[in-house]
Amino acid sequence: MSRRVAIFLAGLLYCPAALLGSDAGINEARAKYHYQMFCQGCHTPDGAGANAVPPLKDFMGYFLRSQRGREFMVRVPGSATSKLDDAELAEVLNWSIDNFAGSSLSPDGYAPYTAAEVGELRTRPLQEIENHRAAVLAEIAAIDQQGAES
Amino acid sequence: MMSFIDRLLEKRARSAAQHASRRGLLKTLGGALVGASAVPLLPVARADGHGGPAHPQEQGSDTDCDYWRYCAIDGFLCSCCGGSANTCPPGTEMSPVTWIGTCHNPADGRNYVISYNDCCGKSSCGACLCQRDEGDRPPYRPDKTNDINWCLGTSSASYHCSTAVVVGVAFEE
Numbered sequence: 141m142s143r144r145v146a147i148f149l150a151g152l153l154y155c156p157a158a159l160l161g162s163d164a165g166i167n168e169a170r171a172k173y174h175y176q177m178f179c180q181g182c183h184t185p186d187g188a189g190a191n192a193v194p195p196l197k198d199f200m201g202y203f204l205r206s207q208r209g210r211e212f213m214v215r216v217p218g219s220a221t222s223k224l225d226d227a228e229l230a231e232v233l234n235w236s237i238d239n240f241a242g243s244s245l246s247p248d249g250y251a252p253y254t255a256a257e258v259g260e261l262r263t264r265p266l267q268e269i270e271n272h273r274a275a276v277l278a279e280i281a282a283i284d285q286q287g288a289e290s
Numbered sequence: 291m292m293s294f295i296d297r298l299l300e301k302r303a304r305s306a307a308q309h310a311s312r313r314g315l316l317k318t319l320g321g322a323l324v325g326a327s328a329v330p331l332l333p334v335a336r337a338d339g340h341g342g343p344a345h346p347q348e349q350g351s352d353t354d355c356d357y358w359r360y361c362a363i364d365g366f367l368c369s370c371c372g373g374s375a376n377t378c379p380p381g382t383e384m385s386p387v388t389w390i391g392t393c394h395n396p397a398d399g400r401n402y403v404i405s406y407n408d409c410c411g412k413s414s415c416g417a418c419l420c421q422r423d424e425g426d427r428p429p430y431r432p433d434k435t436n437d438i439n440w441c442l443g444t445s446s447a448s449y450h451c452s453t454a455v456v457v458g459v460a461f462e463e
Contacts, residue, residue, distance in 0.1 A: 173461035176403045181390045181433050185457065190386040190443035218433075 170228075171235035178222050179232065187240035194273075200237050201244030205280045212266070212276050214258050220265035227255040229262070346456055349397035355420035357454075359404055361393035362425045364436035365452035368409055370418035375454050378409035382450045385410055387443035389433055391425045392460045401460035407453045410441035415451040 176185075179196075183189055187196035203209035214220060219229060230253040237250060266272055350357045352375040353367060359375055360367070372379030388407045395402055427434040441447045 170461045170463075173403065173458065176458050177390055177392070178433065180457070181388050181405070184386050193387060193443070 166231055166235050166238070168235070171231050174224060174228055174232040175236060178224060179218065179236065182218070187236065196236055196240040198240070198242040198244050201241035201246065201250070202280055203276065204237070204241075204250045205246065205283055206276065209276045209280055211261050212273065214253070214261040215264055215266045216269060217265055220262040225255075226259035226262070229253075230255045230258040233258070346395055346400070346402055347397035349395075352454075353418060355418065355422065358395050358397070359393055359402075359454035359456065360420055361422055362391045362404070362436060363406055363452055363454060364421045364423060364426065365408070365419070365449070366415040367418035367420050368415070368451040368453050371409075371415035371451040373409060373451065373453065378407075378453065379412075379415070379451065382409040382411045383444045383446065384408075384453070385441050385444045388440050389436065390457070391434065393424075393454075401462070402456050403458040403460055405453075405455045405457045406436065406440070407455060408440040409450045409453065410444040410448055411446040412450040413448055 182193045183196050184193070187200075189195040189197070200213065203213050213233060214229070219233065222229060224232065234252045237245065352359070352369040355367070357375070367375075368377070368379060369375050373382070378384045385408045388405050390403060390405050392401045393404050394400075423436065425434070426436050429435045429437055432438065439447060439449050441449050
């Protein structure tokens, strides 16, 4: 193999997605199917939501800016009590972030959810959601403001 | 004077005949026809906003309760109410919030993801009541039950009829 070919192949293997934290282990067909079966009915096909159903589109990434926000997306009943197992739930969460978070995601990317992390968090499903969500978003807004001032 | 006009017209006519191809009109018209026929092939967005497989192989009638897509339906068939299995009747609004299940398509042997979007904004259609309930779950599994009114994301909560839209192919492990 010539040196040029070797350099070209090495370049192909250097995938920026890995730096951005995208989960290379996602099975696209399986994750999309699970989104359709367990999320899409309320969150709609493009994640925009409807009326009282909150949007995933251009919004999910905000929750990843704080630990409580990160935990929130697993502890909401639709995630925590779904019939998906831990690995499947982690996969569909990561797939949804990759497909819907858009501009809300930090340019630095995110650390993908793992089955172990999801498995621990879903043992503590949220009982009261609206106030908890508002508190989490207020906390993230404060973090953003601190970042802007510093 | 008349001879001058005759000469002028003759000169212009001969000039036009020498410079314009006799097949030019056919060529232009032919090009326009071929171009027009290519327009529908261009990759523009289609009305099917769900992004699923647009044309699974079909078998049976969508006005028949035994139609394959209705395996878990509970309601009036929109195809008997002025709509279709994919569309709402005029004057009603499709609920964006819905419940979703899978049905087996006997025509190609595959399982498809079906979205049972309700059409809302008018009183019950009353035609073609169809209740099959395959895979239906009790209301404590709200995302998998057909026992609630799914007119949730619409301006009116009045239920009229139900569709069964194919949104994808089921994932087989």
